[in-house]
Each structure stands twice: as C-alpha cells, then as structure tokens.
Amino acid sequence: MNLSSPPGKWELFRGFLEIGMTGFGGVGTVAYHIIVTKRRWLSPQDYMDLLALGQILPGGNVLNVSILVGDRFAGVWGAVIALTALMVSPLLFLSLGLFAYHSFAHLPFVQILTLSLGTAAAGQAMGLALKMMRHMLSPSYRRFGLVGLTFLVIAILRISLFYALLCLIPLSFLLSQKWDKD
C-alpha cells in the first residue's frame, strides 16, 4: 500500500479534527479509518504498533495515539496540535449538549431516557470486557483467574485503584512471564 507524504501540522489538525467530530460512541475505529485507510499516513502495521503503545501507556488510548502520531510527523507542536484538534469538537458538542440537557432535564421522559441510556451504556462496558476476553485471552485460560481477581479487588472489595494496581500489575506481569515459559 502506498503511503501519502508525511502530513504537516495543518493536515494533522484537519485529520484529528475529523476523528473527534465523527467518533460517536468511541473514537477507536474512526481513528483507524482516517489515519490508515483514508489519509494513509501510516501503514496498518505501524498504526497497530502505535496503538499497542497507546494502550499500554496510561490515559485514553486514542489520545495517546494522537500524541504519538503528532510527535512522529511534526514534533512537540505536532503532538499538541493533534491532541487539541481531537478534543475541539467533542468539547463544542458538549457545551451544546449541556445547554440542551439543562433545558429539558426536568421532563419525566428525559429522566427515564437518561436512566435507560445510562443502563445500556454501562452494559456495553461489560460487553466490551467480554469481547476483549474472547479476543485477547483465548490462548491461555489461566488468565481468567487474573481477570476475576481484578474484578474482585476493584468492584467487590472496592480497594483504592492505586493500591490495587500496585499489586495487580506486577502480579499479572510475573504470572504471564511464567506462563509464557511453560
């Protein structure tokens, strides 16, 4: 596949503006479409590399990708521009949404709609976890134990995230090292 010429700051701005503008229900898939398929800045392999890095690093995955892509093509300012462009339209929509919501929030129908949407979206987060479980963990079912432990510690025992991660990350890392050797 032919890559386009490396994008400048203005093209980075436009590309990430588009990602932020069209990414209803999560920006992950749109980001791939625009960076790889439409604008051809990166090969699929390179994109997957940067995405893997963005996923390992703490923080929003696509936000991290915007920083990595921006910096790769146009240095620090490229990173700042890509990140800003990604956030501009969500924040604009947000102010409009807040305005509309506060005008209608008192209506009973809006109340029940909010409750319904919230419940469905919460279910979707659990569905995403199930999907990840199917795709990422299938080679080794022993990893399910770690998923369960994380759930127990965070959602049932409600241990503070900092202390939970302090134990869970090294444990997960060591166990998978051991399992890889087996």
Added chain:
Amino acid sequence: MSFPLSHLALRFLSLSLLAVGGAQALVPQIQLEFVTQTHWISPHEFTELFALSQLLPGPNLLVMIGLIGWHVAEAPGFLVAILAVMGPSSVLAWGVGRFYASFAHIPSLLRLKMSLAPVVVGLTFSSGWILVQTITTDKTGWFVAGFVALVGGLTSLHPTLILGMGTCLALILFSLFS
C-alpha cells in the same frame, strides 16, 4: 457549593497515571471518591453525567470527567479536571513515544500488552459493573445491562446499534415495571 479548584486538580492529577488501558479504568475509583466517600455527586447525578457523556462524540469518559469537574466547579472546574487528568499521561506518552521511536518494533511490546491484558479486562468489566450498580436499583436494570453485555460481547453488531437497542429495551421495561 464552593469547591477549591486546587483540590479538584490534585484528585485528577493523581488519577491520570492510573488509567491503565484507557480512561474507563478510572470509573470505579471516581465513583468511590466522588459518590460513595465524599457525596459531592449523587448517584442520580453520576448517572446523568455518564449518560450525557455517552451521547456525545469523542473520548466519552474524558468528557465525563470534564462534566464531573463542571458539576463541582462549573466551567473552570471543567477545564481543570480535563487538563489535570490528561496532563501527566500525555507527557508520559510523548516521552515514551520519543524513546520508542529510536528502538522501533521492540517485540516485547506485544508481550507487555498481553501481560497487562487481564488487568485491563478486569478493570473494564468492573467499570461497567460499578456503573450499573450506581445507576440502577432493581432487577430490571441488571437484566437490561446483562442483555446488552451479552449481545455486545458475543456478536459483532455495531456498538451504536447495540446501544440503541439496549436503550429502547430499557425504556420499555422501565416504563412497564417501575
């Protein structure tokens, strides 16, 4: 309610680097700090903020964090919360990106990602679980959430379609049973 911005900034600065696998990892901790422990946000308001963040395009959970900031300290709170939660992780991403570029295609990257995967999956599931627990008080809510989770987890339908179906199902059931 007067609310010192520095307080808000500190809370989100300290959460920034804990967002393992994405901002959804922070949901249980945010619920714990803002709803259960301090009561700055009521469960009902938490539900509203989450639902609103799901309706808008863009990085949803970051939007939700911004909304939490807005809720406790209006527009300045909104900016402070978003900048604080993005700051440390963004600087880290930039720094590691630089380092990584000079060692391109380190094979261990994939292994590192795989070894963190169980924790990321567990955090994502916990985040959905805590949300359902905060939003709903009865079996109907759990039924809808479970249904959406199964459809989302086992099929490859478009996420927006599933969200729409789940919302309609919830609307019908909530109207009938409550």
